[in-house]
Amino acid sequence: MMNFFKRYILPRFIQWVIVIFVGVTVVFFVPRLSPMDPVQTTLRRLSSVGTTNPRAVEDLREVLADLYGLEGSLLEQYISYWNRIIHFDLGPSLAMFPTPVMKVIKTSLPWTVGLMITSIVIGWLLGIILGTLIGYFSNKKWLQVLDKIIISIYPIPYYIMALLLVLLFAYFIPIFPLIGGAGIGMNPSFSWSFIMSVVKHGFLPAVSLILINMGFSFITQKALTSTLVSSDFVTYAESAAIPRRIILFQYILRNSLLPHVTDLSLSLGSVFSGALITEFVFSYPGLGQVLYTAIMQGDFNLMMGITIFSVAGIATATLIIDLLYPLLDPRIRYK
């Protein structure tokens, strides 16, 4: 057991730490290349209201720089930044001062995570199921048509696809609402009408995400199935008249599961950046939307806060999958 820990868990844990460290460092330095100076922006906003004497402006500048964590040299900022991260304090949002970044993230995170995780998992499952069916029954006509459709959808850029869906189902055939995550003025609650409204608003964005996420697992699964179908043990099972259902689920699906697990962890990791386009096109009130505004307003703290969440999310998802791998793959035995 000790050996397993040393040879399998520890290296992966160290990798996790390194990855987060590098990610956070990049996230710290890149916004500082931006020409937007949040202190200047705030000052300009204040001074447009009334005239102030230069002395007071200078004082105010110092106070603001201190509050925003922009005091001192880059190195000092960098160290105090790590200090705050360790205490789970991401500082105040600069554009929505003094709301803490954590609070902004907390209000919009459920929207994004709810929409993205549901649709990624559905897309992933759908891709695997359809891929298996088409790989196994490769001579059925309607499955071949479906195959052609999915393959033509797969390479289309996500933005174009989302735009097409909006055109089709919100303009030509206006059955879905165009903006928001729920009806206007509704309070989040567990009532029937609220849930229905959320589903209705989330439907189009979800469809676009499902279509995009389905493609990859579909193509992988189709290739895997077509190799498995011609392998000896499946031929043997077929000639032994084992029911098709069992061949499909216990022989083929079980044996092609592994690559998909890795794939799922990676697409779950892309939740944050993927959300950006979805939420922009469908005006969905989630984290991506907040991130976009943060970039536009030069809100360093919010930008960094969201990206750190995303980096940590991806790294942790990969770590968990890596740790679960020995359970799923009987061939990996680190003992």
Add this chain to the structure above:
Amino acid sequence: MTVLKDLFLHDRKFRIGFIIIILILIIAFLSFISPYEPDERSMPRKNLEPSWEHWLGTNATGQDIFWILTFAVRNSLFVALVSALISRCIAMVNGLFSGYIGGKTDRVLSTLTDSFIVVPRLPLLILLSFIFKDNITLLFMGLLLGFLDWAWPSKRYRSQILSLKEREFTFTAIFSGMKTPKVIYKEHFPFLIPYMMADIISGFLWAIGMEITLSALGLTNLNISTIGTMIYWANYYQSMLQGRWNWLGPPIIASILTVLSLYLLSDSIGAFLDPRTKLKRIMGGGIIRCQ
């Protein structure tokens, strides 16, 4: 060359992809004989419907949409090409070092690559293009995209090399006294180069999609016409609400045709390279089967 001819004759996917991409290239090259300059405004009248004189009508700033589209396609292809070449060059060097040298070099490079994969690319790209916004030239855009897209291909090349190193013919070559550089050059490159070709296309697709996304968000130099900026301006002038489909339709269709044809090409080349279909092909008497 004969391979391409064979693929063209026997594989329907390749044929369709090839014909569409030639059409797209013709459109791109038409830009050189365009009667209008790309930055000319109001040469024809504004907001014209499609007619014989202006095939796709004109837009809100008085540009002939067909001719603007030729520039847009050319520029988008250029950006994507630069990006794909840059990212695959970095990836190739990275993958070669990682795969062949192995050991410590491999571990350092792999960690670096993994860390880069985790950094969310889209927010980073948005931030960077926001910083440089109006100074972005086409070349710069291509470079920017290229420098953010080397991590995944590096990983793929590395694993490709690792698997090549374990194949029997490699052992045969080594045991018969071939030197390592010669093994790489003579035995492995014939596999790696076509693999890279198919992979360059996938980089190309990514870059086209990204360029469209960034421009449609309004984050690139909006004065240069690309497929993305055409969509941006169409949205900006409310083409959906006005029901002017000739503004939004052409760039969308052009982008879909481009990615679809390139995808079909890379898919067909990929199937051609796959050892499993290769075996089927040999047994099936030279007929190329895809799927």
